[in-house]
Amino acid sequence: MHAQVARSAQPSQPSAGRGSGPIPFARSQDDPALLRAWQRLDGASPLPTQTQAFVAALAVTMLAGTSIEIFTAGGTEGIGALLPLCRAPGSFTPWRMAGAREVFEPIDALYESPAAAGRLAEVLAHQPRPFWFERVPAGSLLLPALKQAMKGRGVISVRPTVPCPTIALDESWQAPEARFNSGRRSDFRRAARKADELGTVAYQILAPSPEEFDALFDEAVAVELRSWKRETGTAIASDRIKEDFFRTYFRAACASGEFRIAFLRIDGQAAAMQMAVVRGGRYWLFKIGFDEAYCKCSPGTLLMLHTLGWAAREGLEAYELMGGVESWIADFWTRDHRDTVQVRAYPFSIAGLGALAAEALGLMRRRLLRGFG
Secondary structure, eight states: OOOOOOOOTTTTTTTTTOSOOOOEEEGGGOOOOHHHHHHHHTTTTOOGGGGHHHHHHHHHHTTTTEEEEEEEEEETTTEEEEEEEEESSSOOOEETTTTTTHHHOOOOEEESSSHHHHHHHHHHHHHHSSSEEEEEETTOOOHHHHHTTTTEEEEEEEEEEEEEEEEEEGGGGSSGGGOOOOHHEEEEEEHHHHHHHHOOOOEEOOOHHHHHHHHHHHHHHHHHHHHHHHHHHHHHHGHHHHHHHHHHHHHHHHTTEEEEEEEEEETTTTEEEEEEEEEEEEEEEEEEEEEEGGGGGOHHHHHHHHHHHHHTTOOOOEEESSOOOHHHHHHHTTEEEEEEEEEEEEEEEEHHEEEEEEEEHHHHHHHHHHHHO
């Protein structure tokens, strides 16, 4: 087996992956070799969900009390690949990617090369538990490696799942209105006129310091709460644990210089907001919201148009709308998307085969209930 765990070059320090098995996330802060490797590897990856800050925020909020373990494999500079996974208690419970279910965003392993991805796949294939990965980028190097590693060791299924909407940016997006048809351009002009009639319109795109962050975050959350999201319970402020997660993660993104918060203001009052992360040459749009008191001027649309132009002028290569493909995105902004896949793997072990049997029985039960319903 080529899977291995890297050891620190300084024997006096805790070494990532020393011994067998994954590393508890709670111990990662005391493992300088692991932290250095994580920083090095995620520096080459555009996905914000792969950062140590993202997992650290989950660990104290949405995954507090959940077992989070870091699987590693060796590379040219110590650790060459890593993947944080979590699981619920129980003998047959599967490993899953930390955060995929909680925030429903794509997540991938970190790896320095195809060979490192292959070694990580070997580590996963040789441990006894099943693993379910919800939204892995279809181009991930981990996917072919897992298929190869699982041969003769278990059952693996890879299926398409919800894609991620994206807009590829170039110089033509610096004046984004020109990218749309005449009807849409007319809609933009009409919305802008209505906004001007309500008061002085101003746009802000800020990269706040950690000290400035909380007041701006609170203002953005309050804007979202004045929309339809309050009624449906999908606003950040409707879920204290979710709010704590985004506050913790975005504050860390402020410290790294990646966080952006945008407002459209009318007479100084925030009418629409965005919270995003700029990383890997892309604008990752996590949260949007608008105040329904200003709905006649479509403030969310105007702000998105403005941030699209800003992102293009900043030289970013893509505007990532996060979440999944929804009608308002496909109808008004883009039909382009990045494909993702769902992975289900069951090693030939008591835990793996037990989980596979339990899932098969559950499927049969659901089909029977539908048949009698």
